[in-house]
Amino acid sequence: MDQQDTQTLDCKPASGIADVAPISKLIFSVTKQMRRVFEQQARLQDMTLPQWRALGQLVQSNGLSQAALSTLIETDQMTTSKILRLLETRGLIERLPDPADSRAKIVRATPPVTAMVEAMKAVAGELHETMLDGIxxxxxxxxxxxxxxxxxxxxxxxxxxxxxxx
The missing domain is CATH 1.20.5 (Single alpha-helices involved in coiled-coils or other helix-helix interfaces)
Structure with missing residues (x-):
């Protein structure tokens, strides 16, 4: 963790634009720290954070179209396609015909992914508790x-x- 991430930002009222900047900086810093923790945990599973997020959404929804998944994980279609290709190669997802649209596929997580997602939820729970400790x-x-x-x-x-x- 770098020095900037560990320091507490002074958000005391000032005047003008300075009122907003410390809050924005703090929100950005907290987000960055949270992302770093999740990325470290994802790497332990030999994954990237976007792959982990995709699997989480697929388990939660029990299958989605690629377009819907892209929206939920906030990536473009090309990035989502690359993520899914890598996950499919590892046997973590499967693509099935969409019963409502013969041209489309529904993406589903395979059974082994459930344990991975449970581990992810545990990490998120621990992080949540750590973040809010003493508040x-x-x-x-x-x-x-x-x-x-x-x-x-x-x-x-x-x-x-x-x-x-x-």
């Missing part, structure tokens, strides 16, 4: 509300930008 329930509620509001604000900004681009 009161009231503070957790404020944090969740605040992050949801930030997300809503950004989604609204994105929607407004889309409207402006039309």
């Amino acid at each position: 009161s329930e009231a503070d957790k509620e404020v944090l969740v509300r605040s992050l949801n509001k930030i997300s809503d604000n950004l989604a609204g900004q994105s929607d407004r930008q889309k409207d402006a681009d039309k």
